[in-house]
Amino acid sequence: MAYNRQPQSVLAGTALKQNPPPSILQPAGIIPVTLNADIASTASLGVIQVGSGLSITPLGVLSATGSGSSNVNVKLTAVNYTALATDYYIGAIKKDITITLPLSVSGKIYLIKNQVEGSIKVKGTGQNLDDSGDKTLGSEASLFVVCDGVRWNIIN
Numbered sequence: 001m002a003y004n005r006q007p008q009s010v011l012a013g014t015a016l017k018q019n020p021p022p023s024i025l026q027p028a029g030i031i032p033v034t035l036n037a038d039i040a041s042t043a044s045l046g047v048i049q050v051g052s053g054l055s056i057t058p059l060g061v062l063s064a065t066g067s068g069s070s071n072v073n074v075k076l077t078a079v080n081y082t083a084l085a086t087d088y089y090i091g092a093i094k095k096d097i098t099i100t101l102p103l104s105v106s107g108k109i110y111l112i113k114n115q116v117e118g119s120i121k122v123k124g125t126g127q128n129l130d131d132s133g134d135k136t137l138g139s140e141a142s143l144f145v146v147c148d149g150v151r152w153n154i155i156n
Helices: none
Strands: 017-019 034-036 040-044 047-050 054-056 062-064 074-077 089-092 098-101 109-114 120-124 134-137 142-147 152-154
Touching: 109 134, 134 142
Parallel strands: 074 089, 089 109, 098 120
Antiparallel strands: 017 034, 040 047, 047 054, 054 062, 109 142, 120 134, 142 152
16 A cells, blocks of 8 residues: 655745745655744744744644743832833832832833832833823732833823
8 A cells, every 4th residue: 555645835934935945846755845044943843933932833823932931020129119121010018119110111011019008109210101200009009001112101
């Protein structure tokens, strides 16, 4: 019994180039194919890794890979604090302190929460929070901000 199967062509996509190009003139069977790409590499048979920590399965499912990909940097502070570029969640564990947002990069996000009774202040460094210079958070209140490159925008 013979098994004849037409090879599956790997079609070139954006930033991908198949070498040799797909052809219907190739004989049945497995044809060695090389994909030349700056943004993709083969992680395992049929799985393409795109960038760092992302992969696409043969069914087209995009998924995040690697350990710790769902963790965020958490900073708890009991003193006045200026957010770092690596921070994401900043929790105030003492009242009457000020959390200062740094000069921003477009797309940077912070989640700030007052975790105690009393109030804290959140302010930008040379940039407004929406239309004001600062925002007061009461007991257990939170603030979600994202920078558009010009100012910090309050999301909630």
